[in-house]
Amino acid sequence: MSRTLSEPTYRQEPTQVAPDTYVIHEIQHALGQPLSVYINSAVIQGQEPILIDTGSRRNQRAWFEDAFTLVKPEEVRWVFISHEDADHVGNLEEVMEACPNATLVCSWALTERYTNAFDFPLGRCRWMDDGVTFDAGDRQMAVVRPTLYDSPTTRGLLDTKTGVYWAVDSFATPVPGGEGADQLPREVAELDDEFWTHGMAMFAINALAPWLRLVDKDRYDAEVQHLSDLAITTIISAHSPTISGSKVADAWAKMRDLPTAECSPAPDQAVLELLLAATQAT
Numbered sequence: 001m002s003r004t005l006s007e008p009t010y011r012q013e014p015t016q017v018a019p020d021t022y023v024i025h026e027i028q029h030a031l032g033q034p035l036s037v038y039i040n041s042a043v044i045q046g047q048e049p050i051l052i053d054t055g056s057r058r059n060q061r062a063w064f065e066d067a068f069t070l071v072k073p074e075e076v077r078w079v080f081i082s083h084e085d086a087d088h089v090g091n092l093e094e095v096m097e098a099c100p101n102a103t104l105v106c107s108w109a110l111t112e113r114y115t116n117a118f119d120f121p122l123g124r125c126r127w128m129d130d131g132v133t134f135d136a137g138d139r140q141m142a143v144v145r146p147t148l149y150d151s152p153t154t155r156g157l158l159d160t161k162t163g164v165y166w167a168v169d170s171f172a173t174p175v176p177g178g179e180g181a182d183q184l185p186r187e188v189a190e191l192d193d194e195f196w197t198h199g200m201a202m203f204a205i206n207a208l209a210p211w212l213r214l215v216d217k218d219r220y221d222a223e224v225q226h227l228s229d230l231a232i233t234t235i236i237s238a239h240s241p242t243i244s245g246s247k248v249a250d251a252w253a254k255m256r257d258l259p260t261a262e263c264s265p266a267p268d269q270a271v272l273e274l275l276l277a278a279t280q281a282t
């Protein structure tokens with residue numbers, strides 16, 4: 001039994017964020033709102049090319065076009081998987097088949113949690129946890145768990161050559177857009193600052209890490225400080241425009257405030273009924 005997923009209606013070309021470093025975009029429009037959400041992954045060309053996450057199955061055709069225009073499948077040396085959510089491992093099986101020379105960077109926890117859906121090629125895997133660094137030829141890549149995550153397997157990736165950090169789901173925010181939008185912001189600098197603050201809080205509390213309300217603020221602050229002390233020049237997130245320049249410090253400040261941030265409640269059944277009524281009316 002198989003089913004066909006409808007493809008995204010809007011396409012955005014990859015964004016170069018540093019030398020040899022590109023973000024691949026899928027765009028998901030919000031239900032009933034003039035908003036959109038990025039589903040990003042990344043490609044580092046370099047001496048030993050790296051694919052960072054594999055996008056969603058819904059976006060498979062465009063993802064393959066984007067990724068393999070930037071790097072030839074047989075040249076891919078590393079496939080880094082941040083965690084097992086469907087928007088990050090959607091094309092993992094096909095990618096490992098297409099890239100015969102790639103080593104899969106994952107972990108024991110990821111293997112345990114995701115073996116029910118994917119036959120890990122264990123001989124091609126390297127288990128690397130937070131704090132491990134690996135050599136990708138012309139650069140050292142550091143495995144660094146981001147501040148916020150929605151799976152215990154989550155690990156981010158810092159390219160110590162460019163200072164670009166893959167923050168996985170951290171810094172997730174919607175952006176102005178929605179059905180019919182013809183251009184979405186590629187940098188958080190294009191967002192209204194208040195919109196960005198509320199967007200990060202809304203996603204963090206309602207969709208990513210509701211445990212933020214439970215954390216010890218001092219210990220949480222220390223974790224944010226630990227990450228913000230790293231030599232990170234640019235933050236790329238699966239669900240945010242690029243964070244660069246002075247916005248990096250702003251992003252860490254917003255991250256620090258999240259445990260006590262004001263946040264709208266998630267849409268409930270009443271909202272769903274409004275959405276359904278609007279759909280049926282058209």
Ligand SMILES: [Fe+2]
Nearest residue numbers: 085150151169
């Ligand atoms: Fe996730």
Ligand SMILES: [Fe+2]
Nearest residue numbers: 085087169238
């Ligand atoms: Fe995600």
